[in-house]
Amino acid sequence: MSSLDRTDHSSAPEQRLPVVVVGAGAMGKEWLKMLAASPHAVTVGLVDLDLELAASAITSLGLEGVAVGDSVVEVAQRTGAAAVINVTVPQAHRVVNEQALRAGLPVLCEKPLAPTVAEALRQVALANVTGGLLMVSQSRRYFNHLAAFRDVVGELGPLASVNAQFFHEDHEPGFREEMAHPLLVDGSIHHFDVLRYLTGDEPVAVRCSTWNPPWSWFAGDASASAEFELTSGARFVYSGSRCTRGLQTSWNAEWRVYAERGAAAWDGNQLLRVDAEGVGFDVPKRREEIDGSLEDFVTSLRAGTTPQNEVRANVGSLAMVEGAVRSSALKGERVDLGSLLEESLTQAITDETNDDVARELRSWTSATDGINTPAWGSAPATNASGGAR
Template identity: 50%
Template sequence: MAEGLRGPGTDAGAAPLRLVQVGAGGMGRAWLKNLAASPDVRLVGLVDLDVGAARRAADEEGFPGLPVAASVDELTSCDEAEALVNVTVPVAHHTVTTAALLGGLPVLSEKPLAESVSEGLSMVAASEVAGRLLMVSQSRRYWRNLAALRRQVAQLGQVGAVSCEFFKAPRFGGFREEMAHPLLVDMAIHQLDLARDLIGSEPVSVYCDSFNPAWSWFGGDAAANAVFVFEDGARFSFTGSWCAPGLETSWNGRWRVSAEGGTALWDGDGEPVAEAADGSALPADVRDEPEQIAGSLAEFVSVVRGGGVPSGEVHANVLSLAMVEAATTSAAAGRRVTIAEVLETAYATAVADEKNEEVRARLLSWPSVHEVVGRR
């Protein structure tokens, strides 16, 4: 299971963790900048199907002369690697991550974990078979002001209701404007994942209504309203649009947490504010902590070196992906959808589609999918 999943060389030490990165596109370059800035890692190779793009990215982002290749198998320096960073497009996540895990490397992957929950469950099983860590970089969990909000919420007792408003008007072009549910699939996983983090419980069901405003430049539904029920009775409401010009929210959204002992508010960018039931203000305890990609990278290195279970570990993170899949299923079906039915359907598909016999055997060994995934 998640506990004890470590990589090679887990003893604490000063030597930087040797990494190979797969993916040299826009997000790949963002990761390269962070790897170059971190004294805790050393990049030993870069892989991309477009070797020329990999060469340019390496040279321009601070890694001149770095070995590059079109596949991990072709990268001779990969023998030096202690871990792999997967920054490929989502459709390639399952293939790249599974091969790395079964090859003995712990993996830090860009979100989403996979294109589907069934692929995600296969990756959970592969992580167990390999005994290696798979962590998803939910980089929006790593904000100093969000960490301050967490500390305020912890002082307010049981959470009853959390809401997030998300309104932006980006014009990406490309594949996002052709997706059936661009907001829910490509963006909302950040907010749904943060809801799990803040509530401290797991989702049970969702009712979601999605639509596309008449002026939308997206082909699919660019707006949605969803209400999730959690195991402890808390509710999370998400309302958002990707074609909402004017008075836009933060990319993190605008948050309200209503709890037994008071309320906390966060605009997604600045310091949060909180008030206890007696009217007293709870100060925002903002600390000097690494943010976004740098934050997830630092936690990954710490866990690979010293053990433990990080935020974004695959057994728990697959439920953030299940929230997205449940929301899109609900929107299409026009009914309440349970996380249990999403997991059960995905598990059956994962078993049926699995090509690796060891991974398939591990899937079949689970007492139930519900006992394996989720918060620990």
């Protein structure tokens, strides 16, 4: 028995949500391992375009009774699955999410939801059209020391600046080493999303520059420096690299917050420092990382409530990434994130090939209107048993 408090949310073994995992790569295996011990969900199927890879993942992890296939809909039907966990490469996320949602299956999708904001908006519209839950697993929101840090930041009053540094040596051959912006698109999405979680403040504009150190093993830019203007007027100052050979930070980055009542810092691990009179903290004991996002997904699905990073809430984090990439291409020019969102809606309407989704996108008066359409779970639940609505 773990030291975690399971009294609130755990399900009896027979009530665990049966799920199909799509994607048997490195991260798919992490999900399978976590699910094998989860009180919330159980893997009943594994899908990958590479059937041999899927079969060998099942064998190497010693899993039993897990069906394998290359079609999410077929495997879900065969196994009676009630939800899908999408751990494919980012380029495949939208297609897999669409197949699942149209089959009535809610989806928990790995970050980044999509390569572009336009593609993310198409998925907001898809969620509206199908009425299903689509949540993005931004697993770095689920750290107990981050939750305590967030409580502290909430006590500090108006913010002046938030600083985050992420310096890591990261060898993960595959799509990351080939993409144009491995740091911003694949790594910083976590830190940008944490900024929004930590402060509740929304970025409105960004200036960014990116580059690739001479020794980098990445094809694209592995280093970046960005400054975001937040709605409050405060600034988020971010720097990072994925090919750092010394003084590495946590995967969660190192954070400092300066505000009217004082300052606080988090090393991304277990060290939280507060320099503000009368501000203390308690560290909660909850499930962390993908275990935490799974709990959020399953409990929200069952209760009919809106989880963190329900698809429309995640668009703001993706807009930070795309804004930073655009600014970098414009040699550090200021990119307005509101304009980026609206241009992305025009692009989404142009790209969308399904009539129902295109109609939904065209019905929005703006992208902001679209991401403010009522989220799954914001209306009273009609099916608390966990099925798609």
